[in-house]
Amino acid sequence: MWPLWLLASLLALSQALPFEQRGFWDFTLDDGPFMMNDEEASGADTSGILDPDSVTPTYSAMCPFGCHCHLRVVQCSDLGLKSVPKEISPDTTLLDLQNNDISELRKDDFKGLQHLYVRSWEEPAGLQQGAGVRALVLVNNKISKIHEKAFSPLRKLQKLYISKNHLVEIPPNLPSSLVELRIHDNRIRKVPKGVFSGLRNMNCIEMGGNPLENSGFEPGAFDGLKLNYLRISEAKLTGIPKDLPETLNELHLDHNKIQAIELEDLLRYSKLYRLGLGHNQIRMIENGSLSFLPTLRELHLDNNKLARVPSGLPDLKLLQVVYLHSNNITKVGVNDFCPVGFGVKRAYYNGISLFNNPVPYWEVQPATFRCVTDRLAIQFGNYKK
Known part of the structure; x- marks a missing residue:
């Protein structure tokens, strides 16, 4: 389990753009400019550093059994959980559920957590009221089923980390605010047309480690996306997939055929x-x-x-x-x-x-x-x- 002080330190040191990820926390070494969201682009003040004096603490009595809760961070990793805990405070900004035994995300699992979103790991000033760095981590569980409305309450979600699970398809109805999707090391064989429709802010997709063949990409699967980074490594590709986004700055197709x-x-x-x-x-x-x-x-x-x-x-x-x-x-x-x-x-x-x-x-x-x-x-x- 990651201690809260170390988690905060990692948030402070991390950078924005993704790279080849061999371990979950490797993304803290990324480099490159941060992609602003609509609020930041409009000139809203979201700057700052992780300063204990500037953080507004909350002392909610709601904390799932066995979890660590502090400063709107709810850390429930490595607990053997079978499902998403119910006793999560509505003011939670960072929810860590990695390394558990969760097999399903149900319709109301994230109900009431509309404040939970990821702006970026590298801007710890987001812990301040109204701005905060807010995250949802589901890496290394046993998730094979996701209700079509599971992510509906998370209207500001920007980064979704759901790698190392048992998914056979890309989750439906992803939030339109999503910037980064890490879904590698699952069992996905198909990328259908329209699965990414409406995701105009998407910047990065990491989907390596899935048994994807060239025939698994339907024509128009990436239509409308303005990706900067795409990784489809350790798959079953025999050629460069057609019709990938023209905006790509980085394309990683290593460990294929x-x-x-x-x-x-x-x-x-x-x-x-x-x-x-x-x-x-x-x-x-x-x-x-x-x-x-x-x-x-x-x-x-x-x-x-x-x-x-x-x-x-x-x-x-x-x-x-x-x-x-x-x-x-x-x-x-x-x-x-x-x-x-x-x-x-x-x-x-x-x-x-x-x-x-x-x-x-x-x-x-x-x-x-x-x-x-x-x-x-x-x-x-x-x-x-």
Whole structure:
């Protein structure tokens, strides 16, 4: 169980944008700008820091048995709960139900908790009256059934963490205010059209660790979404799904069964700055495929079956990091990474990994890495079968 002082500390240290999450609290290491909600965008004052003198405490007598309740935080993790407790104070702003045995979310489980919402983990000033950081955590339970109106009282919910459960479908009628959905490590096989309709504020979806195949994405499944971040790792994809949001800045499809990147696969995603395709079975990247990614800064192609450095890298003026280790690359040409001529590339590389490839590195010409910031940024290593 997380002590309340540590929970508050984590809230104070965390950042906004998501990344690859290996453990639940890993999201506290995210970096990037915070996405404002409508209230903040309108100029409402929601700033501040976690200051005990500025926090308005409440002393409600309502606290579920075995839980810890303080400053509108109700912590009920690791208690073996079979259902959502009933004795939750209506002024609760953070409800922690992770690591229990809850199997179902019923219609009235969150009734009366209309003040519960997540603005962001990184803005602890939200504990103040009327502004607060408010959260609902359902990670690592046994939830397999969610009533269609279970989330109806949570009209301001912005972040829903319901990973590591037994869900076979995306929860219905998600609150329109939702910004972030983490639903990885469930049993979801299908993303139907319309399941995300009305979620105009959605910024991030993490749905890795589900047995999703390409055929599981219905046409128009992501219509209307303006996502910044999407992760569908550790699934059963054999190619890049079609019709993903054009607004994506980060797309992570690692640990799948993708075999090739064809010309039209990346056509829609000109705003990508981070693309994760590591741990797949990619043998071929069609010439010109990467030309549709003019803002790309980081490319993960490690642990695939590439026989050569992908063409088009010198034309990516902002590309700084390329992971190509653990492939079948046997040769590196003098112009594989850097453009011909000076002043063409706007950002030099600060990381190129080529280790665990059958490349005779002593034959690679030094000029090959003329657009790299430092020789330490190049990782070769000895190839071992």
